[in-house]
Amino acid sequence: MPRKKKSTGSPSAKDAMFERQPEVVERPLEDILADRFSRYSKYIIQERALPDARDGLKPVQRRILWAMLEDGNTFNHPYRKSAKTVGNVIGNYHPHGDTSVYDALVRLSQDWKIRWPLIDMQGNNGSIDDDPAAAMRYTEARLSRISNFLMEDIDKKTVEWSPNFSDEKMEPTVFPARYPNLLVNGITGIAAGYATNIPPHNLNEVIDGTIYRISNPDCSLDEMMKIIKGPDFPTGGIVMGADGIRQAFTSGKGRVMVRSKTEIEDKKTIQQIVITEIPYEVVKSNLVKRMDDIRFDQKVDGILDVRDESDRNGLRIVVDIKKEANANAIRDYREDKSPYHTFDNSYLRTVRA
Amino acid sequence: MAEEKTQSNYGASDIVILEGLDAVRKRPGMYIGSTDKRGLHHLVWEVLDNAIDEALNGFGNEIIITLHGDGSVSVQDFGRGMPVGKHPSGKSALEVIFTVLHAGGKFGSGGYKASGGLHGVGASVVNALSDFVKVQVNDGKNSWEMDFSDGGRKVGKLKKIGTTSKTGSKVTFLPNPDIFKENRFSYSLICERAQEDAFLLKGLKIIVRDERKNKREAKYQYEDGLKAFIEEVNEDHTPLTPVISFEGESSSMKIQAAFQYCDNYQENIYSFANMVRTKDGGTHETGLKQAFTKTFNDYARRNGLLKEKDKSLEGADIREGLSAVLHITIPEALLQFEGQTKEKLGSPEAKSAVDAVISENLKYFLEENRVVADSLVRKAVRASQARAAARKAREEIRKGKGKSRAERLISGKLVHAQSKDASKKELYLVEGDSAGGSAKQGRDSKYQAILPLRGKVLNTERAALSAVEKNEELSTIIHTLGAGVGSSFSAEDSNYYKVIIMTDADDDGAHIQNLLLTFFYRFMRPLIEAGMLYIALPPLFRIAKKGEEYYLFSNEELEEKKKQLKSGYTVNRYKGLGEMNASQLWDTTMNPETRTLLRVRLEDARLAEKRVSELMGDKAEMRRNWIEENVVFTLEDDFAKEVVHA
Numbered sequence: 001m002p003r004k005k006k007s008t009g010s011p012s013a014k015d016a017m018f019e020r021q022p023e024v025v026e027r028p029l030e031d032i033l034a035d036r037f038s039r040y041s042k043y044i045i046q047e048r049a050l051p052d053a054r055d056g057l058k059p060v061q062r063r064i065l066w067a068m069l070e071d072g073n074t075f076n077h078p079y080r081k082s083a084k085t086v087g088n089v090i091g092n093y094h095p096h097g098d099t100s101v102y103d104a105l106v107r108l109s110q111d112w113k114i115r116w117p118l119i120d121m122q123g124n125n126g127s128i129d130d131d132p133a134a135a136m137r138y139t140e141a142r143l144s145r146i147s148n149f150l151m152e153d154i155d156k157k158t159v160e161w162s163p164n165f166s167d168e169k170m171e172p173t174v175f176p177a178r179y180p181n182l183l184v185n186g187i188t189g190i191a192a193g194y195a196t197n198i199p200p201h202n203l204n205e206v207i208d209g210t211i212y213r214i215s216n217p218d219c220s221l222d223e224m225m226k227i228i229k230g231p232d233f234p235t236g237g238i239v240m241g242a243d244g245i246r247q248a249f250t251s252g253k254g255r256v257m258v259r260s261k262t263e264i265e266d267k268k269t270i271q272q273i274v275i276t277e278i279p280y281e282v283v284k285s286n287l288v289k290r291m292d293d294i295r296f297d298q299k300v301d302g303i304l305d306v307r308d309e310s311d312r313n314g315l316r317i318v319v320d321i322k323k324e325a326n327a328n329a330i331r332d333y334r335e336d337k338s339p340y341h342t343f344d345n346s347y348l349r350t351v352r353a
Numbered sequence: 354m355a356e357e358k359t360q361s362n363y364g365a366s367d368i369v370i371l372e373g374l375d376a377v378r379k380r381p382g383m384y385i386g387s388t389d390k391r392g393l394h395h396l397v398w399e400v401l402d403n404a405i406d407e408a409l410n411g412f413g414n415e416i417i418i419t420l421h422g423d424g425s426v427s428v429q430d431f432g433r434g435m436p437v438g439k440h441p442s443g444k445s446a447l448e449v450i451f452t453v454l455h456a457g458g459k460f461g462s463g464g465y466k467a468s469g470g471l472h473g474v475g476a477s478v479v480n481a482l483s484d485f486v487k488v489q490v491n492d493g494k495n496s497w498e499m500d501f502s503d504g505g506r507k508v509g510k511l512k513k514i515g516t517t518s519k520t521g522s523k524v525t526f527l528p529n530p531d532i533f534k535e536n537r538f539s540y541s542l543i544c545e546r547a548q549e550d551a552f553l554l555k556g557l558k559i560i561v562r563d564e565r566k567n568k569r570e571a572k573y574q575y576e577d578g579l580k581a582f583i584e585e586v587n588e589d590h591t592p593l594t595p596v597i598s599f600e601g602e603s604s605s606m607k608i609q610a611a612f613q614y615c616d617n618y619q620e621n622i623y624s625f626a627n628m629v630r631t632k633d634g635g636t637h638e639t640g641l642k643q644a645f646t647k648t649f650n651d652y653a654r655r656n657g658l659l660k661e662k663d664k665s666l667e668g669a670d671i672r673e674g675l676s677a678v679l680h681i682t683i684p685e686a687l688l689q690f691e692g693q694t695k696e697k698l699g700s701p702e703a704k705s706a707v708d709a710v711i712s713e714n715l716k717y718f719l720e721e722n723r724v725v726a727d728s729l730v731r732k733a734v735r736a737s738q739a740r741a742a743a744r745k746a747r748e749e750i751r752k753g754k755g756k757s758r759a760e761r762l763i764s765g766k767l768v769h770a771q772s773k774d775a776s777k778k779e780l781y782l783v784e785g786d787s788a789g790g791s792a793k794q795g796r797d798s799k800y801q802a803i804l805p806l807r808g809k810v811l812n813t814e815r816a817a818l819s820a821v822e823k824n825e826e827l828s829t830i831i832h833t834l835g836a837g838v839g840s841s842f843s844a845e846d847s848n849y850y851k852v853i854i855m856t857d858a859d860d861d862g863a864h865i866q867n868l869l870l871t872f873f874y875r876f877m878r879p880l881i882e883a884g885m886l887y888i889a890l891p892p893l894f895r896i897a898k899k900g901e902e903y904y905l906f907s908n909e910e911l912e913e914k915k916k917q918l919k920s921g922y923t924v925n926r927y928k929g930l931g932e933m934n935a936s937q938l939w940d941t942t943m944n945p946e947t948r949t950l951l952r953v954r955l956e957d958a959r960l961a962e963k964r965v966s967e968l969m970g971d972k973a974e975m976r977r978n979w980i981e982e983n984v985v986f987t988l989e990d991d992f993a994k995e996v997v998h999a
Binding site (some may be wrong): 029034 | 770864953
């Protein structure tokens with residue numbers, strides 16, 4: 001820090017002048033960087049990337065749901081064009097790009113990403129193969145039934161309101177949230193310096209746990225873990241080891257490993273590894289591709305074919321292997337080498353924890 | 354440290370009154386720079402300077418800075434203690450120090466041998482801008498206490514509160530919240546400063562205590578502070594030599610220096626005189642450069658690394674990759690600064706003294722480490738070849754060879770200015786196409802060129818040069834300026850002498866500014882050093898009342914204007930450049946006759962380096978700490994109440 005006595009001035013401290021003169025204000029790089037960074041980080045932490053602990057929503061998600069409720073676009077009314085909702089959200093509450101709003105809207109409707117979708121979408125809302133949703137002029141949406149519980153009683157002075165960007169309307173700063181949505185649906189967000197990654201949990205377990213906690217405010221983690229056993233992924237799969245879960249519940253930071261659910265079927269001439277559930281947030285087409293690569297590269301002997309047989313009846317990936325091959329060994333190898341594990345570094349960090 | 358104590362009676366008669374105090378409260382900016390966070394901490398530096406001057410002169414080697422729970426801060430030293438006797442003016446000397454501007458022991462020759470706080474506005478300015486100041490003095494016999502409050506308007510009695518064998522002073526003050534909107538002291542900022550002082554003064558122990566909510570404490574004490582300084586600066590770089598540090602004395606000046614070569618291409622020289630940062634260098638820095646050039650060339654010639662007919666190595670090539678810190682302690686009588694600020698040392702004696710000490714030590718180092726020395730000479734030769742080649746390449750691009758490739762890259766993106774005079778041309782880097790359009794239509798096509806950037810540019814803090822050159826947005830900037838990149842960048846070859854970053858006044862705009870600043874800092878630093886990088890300041894508000902309209906650039910201006918217009922006005926808040934018409938953009942932001950620009954300066958290379966790597970680097974942990982320390986998470990927004998006063 002230089003010991004300078006010279007006035008550097010600052011744009012905010014100078015005298016208010018209305019007849020402006022050209023002026024060059026000098027500021028050191030580190031001050032400009034610090035000022036801009038504190039502003040940006042504050043914004044991204046507070047208003048963009050991290051959820052509020054009370055309703056488990058990021059601001060853009062809350063604004064989408066609120067705009068839809070305000071518009072009467074609820075589960076007991078017909079669907080409405082997504083483009084209309086997106087327009088309402090941008091015009092009234094969220095002055096940002098339309099794609100980011102539509103992407104958020106679509107994600108809220110995807111039942112392989114969200115345990116209990118908050119949006120009910122009509123039309124192509126993407127797939128677990130990471131196919132894009134149809135454009136917003138095609139799809140239609142309305143609030144799902146559970147969203148109702150998130151926002152119920154919002155008109156009864158339950159929450160704080162703040163003015164929108166143009167100060168023309170008011171928007172809720174949080175929802176009354178009748179159930180702990182943060183835990184039920186989970187969330188991922190990366191801000192500056194902070195990140196959060198919370199897996200979804202079972203609705204019934206979480207509500208039972210909440211009730212138990214209310215009646216026994218001093219209950220131990222062990223008691224709680226009898227009720228809420230761990231994450232509950234919308235895509236199923238098998239959690240390997242409970243140590244990570246306990247660690248996450250204790251410290252807010254832990255690693256949960258998830259594997260696909262597989263069965264080995266003996267056919268007449270071949271064996272088959274049949275995968276019916278895959279880990280949360282794994283893109284199915286990538287998974288199939290990676291398994292096929294193992295076959296092409298002949299890293300393991302005995303794989304004959306890898307087929308994605310998923311259809312309207314559900315997810316099904318089949319790996320044909322030679323009759324004499326060791327199916328278990330192949331399965332273990334493949335699980336090591338393909339994107340099979342979800343490492344959940346759960347920083348349970350939210351805006352208002 | 355002073356080898357003989359100058360005069361242990363730092364008594365009342367040493368204090369000289371130069372003029373009255375009143376103006377400080379009226380115009381705090383004139384005395385402490387500003388009333389923001391920077392100005393607030395300036396108060397601490399003022400008090401700390403006084404404590405350090407005691408240590409610098411050999412009195413006491415410990416300083417304790419405490420941030421108290423009530424928002425006040427205290428600085429305690431164990432020096433001689435401020436004088437408590439009667440001043441010739443009739444008041445006690447202590448009262449004079451704290452209530453009379455330009456009073457101090459540093460104007461005469463009695464109190465101090467060497468001193469950094471030459472300006473001596475110190476204590477009284479702090480008093481003028483504080484709610485209260487409490488001074489406790491131990492003079493070896495008695496403990497004294499004196500209170501000031503209400504900006505120095507109320508003066509308590511000088512009280513004897515006990516007897517003691519200790520010496521030292523403790524000054525506690527609470528800044529006036531009406532003057533300082535931001536009145537929370539930053540622990541990390543104070544620690545940074547304390548660390549720098551501890552680096553420079555061997556053996557000095559500085560303790561920083563935070564007794565507010567988040568209790569913590571840091572201690573800084575270095576046996577070889579300059580070495581630690583260089584180690585910290587070069588933490589992220591791969592060293593080519595160990596840190597070499599030495600000290601020596603020449604014509605009653607004490608010279609300490611440390612240096613290290615790393616595998617980067619930048620040259621970082623940090624110079625200090627009497628613990629004051631001399632940002633603009635001066636005679637002592639010239640001495641250091643001279644010593645390096647001479648010693649390296651002598652060594653190269655003596656050992657046949659440069660043949661007789663070879664040209665001597667240039668200083669800049671020898672200093673490529675060099676980080677050096679230089680601290681000279683000069684007696685008051687010889688101390689001279691150039692200009693009004695103390696940022697450039699003028700004492701002519703310093704040059705030869707520094708040259709002598711450094712040449713001698715550097716020579717020993719080179720001779721004793723032949724292998725390293727030879728490789729450093731070869732590095733300098735390579736640097737000089739690279740420099741020549743880069744210049745040649747740039748000239749070729751200008752003359753034709755390779756020109757078409759560069760032109761193709763920027764065609765369709767850059768909107769050229771007509772003029773060929775680089776010194777008058779300005780390049781606007783504009784966020785987003787939607788604002789780019791207004792800027793194109795609103796500009797002065799003679800001198801102003803527009804380059805719209807799409808979205809967020811690459812974060813270059815961790816990027817290699819090759820990645821930067823591959824990045825479309827950044828390579829367009831590089832070719833538009835046409836002055837090279839990285840070590841081959843040369844500011845005087847730039848096609849534009851003003852590069853102006855113009856983004857929306859919102860949060861993403863702030864981020865884009867930071868990304869671009871990081872790029873220029875890492876890959877075109879001479880541009881910043883030459884003062885050619887600017888940030889445009891678009892208006893934040895428009896206030897209109899029956900046909901009149903005004904653009905306002907800060908909340909203060911808005912408040913002022915509201916008072917003036919009384920009622921019946923409407924206020925718009927601008928968040929994006931795209932919200933303005935082309936003509937509005939010209940009037941408010943781009944017209945050289947009326948606009949305000951922010952010029953980016955490099956003042957403190959150590960802090961700049963630290964801040965860039967801290968905030969833009971890949972260590973989330975560091976960033977998180979910084980955020981927790983410096984960002985206040987509130988949802989203040991009182992705009993709604995004020996929108997319409999119909």
